Each structure stands twice: as structure tokens, then as C-alpha cells.
Amino acid sequence: MKCDKCNSPAVIHQRYSGMHLCKGHFKDDVERKIKSVIRRHRMIEKNDTIAVALSGGKDSIVTLHILDSLFGRRPDIQLTAIIVDEGIKGYRAKTIETAKEVCKAIGMPLTIVSFAEKYGATLDEMMGQGTGPMPCSLCGVFRRILLNKTAKALGATKVATGHNLDDEAQAVLLNLLRGDVDRLARLVPARVQPGLIPRIKPLRNVPEKEVGLYALLDELPINFDECPYAGRSMREEIREMLNDFEVKHPGTKYALMRSFEKMSEMLGREWVQADLLQCGICGEPTTNNTCQACKLLEMLESP
């Protein structure tokens, strides 16, 4: 099959657009989508310091690469990378090595922060205590707070994550199916809150498969290992459902996000974000007097 733009061999058929694209035109298309979303949501502005949250997987590594190629030579924009070591045996060490390799290759500073160092125990040790919360709940809360603290310490004005179109569409549908409008409203690009570094998602308009193909074509070192705690969740079921719909009705994921963007204007008006307080224990922003991480730490420490 030939590229619809230049007649070179095609590397992809985008069913949702009807286009066959060669390597060069496919990469241009991905970069165009990223630039357009950055511009539309004013994700990156003059004098920003962007901390890219790496996970070692393809999405965050592609985010780092593209941000570096778009903004790496801009004197008014600084880029840096952070990886959180939760302490997951047989998994995290390899992804940290990949993150180091990628950052070294492009001369990007990398900060590694660990649960062990900041919270006194690895995720494996926390789970070994046999306490209530599920691993992903613990991991999610501690990771989010640690990322925010580290980004602040590095002087970052934004934290960039590797969430792609599929992640965003899954999150919208998951929150709708759970009736969780509060979480749905939080997906709307939020207003700036004191102490909370705004998150940006430059890949939110790029389908997951295309992020994978981009990484492959650019020969980026990617880890395909899966976290041993990743289980079968409702999100996984939604992911399969959306993929199935996308095959039968190409463009479903984009249509879902278009609906959400329209709804989000109303959500932003009607669902006013609560003002954040400061955690009485650690000082991080929180909706209550004590943040979720400090509550979980208390729970883990209690006999």
C-alpha cells in the first residue's frame, strides 16, 4: 500500500481518517496532533520548566522525545525528567535503566525518587504488611504526591505525563459508567491551585497504537514488561470494549473525546473545583486537613 500523500510505502492505515501514511508523513501527523493540542490548551508557554514524568513505558518516552525535539533548543523553556521508584521487584529496576539510557542519549537531567527513601518502605514492603488498600491505590496516591513534591523542588511549572487518546477515552467512559462526575470534572484542564503543579498531557490526541508505532520507527528503547500488580480491572474491560468499538466504528475514541470536550465547558462552569487546603502533616495540597498519602501512612504504621 502507498502513502496517500507521497506514494512512498505506507507504514499505517488510519481507519478513522481513511489515510495511508508513509513513515515521514505518519511522524509529521503525530507531531502535528501534539503541537495542536499544546497550542489549543496552552500547555506550554514562555518561561515554563516542564518535568516529564517517566514510567519507562512507550508513552512517557515518546512524550519526552517529542517535547525535546519541539522545545529542547528553546532558551525560554526548560525540560527535565523524573522517575518514581515504587520498589516493585523484578519490574521497576529495568524501567529505571531504560529511563537512564533515554535521558543520557539526549542529555536530559533525570531525577529518581523512591518510596523507600521518602516513605520508609517500598511498595512491595507495604503490600507485605497485608494491610487493606490494593497495590494500585497505594501506588497511585504516593506516586502522585511524590511527583508533585519533586516537580516543585525542581522548580517545574508543569508536569507532563504520557497519557494518550486511549487512556483519556477510557478515563472518560470509566467515570461516566461509575457515575463519578467529580473525577470526570477533574479530567478537564484544571485551574491553577496553590502548591499543585499543573499536569499536561501532550499525547492526549494520539491513539495508543500510533504512540507504539512512533516509538518503534524511532527505535526508542522501550520496556514491554508489565507491573506484577497490574490485575484485571474495570478499566481493562473498558479498554477492550473501546478497542472493539473502534474496530467496528473507526473514530469512536475521537468522538468520545469530542463529546467530553463539549461537556467539559459545562462541567467547568457547574462543577466548581474545591479550594485546596494544606495537609497538616506534610504540607501538600489536599481537599481535607490530612492528605491521602499521610492517611495511608498512618494506616500502614498502625498495628
Ligand code: SF4
Ligand atoms: S500497575 Fe498498579 S502498582 Fe503497578 S505501577 Fe501501575 S499503579 Fe503502580
Ligand SMILES: [Zn+2]
Ligand atoms: Zn508519505
Ligand SMILES: [Zn+2]
Ligand atoms: Zn500529607
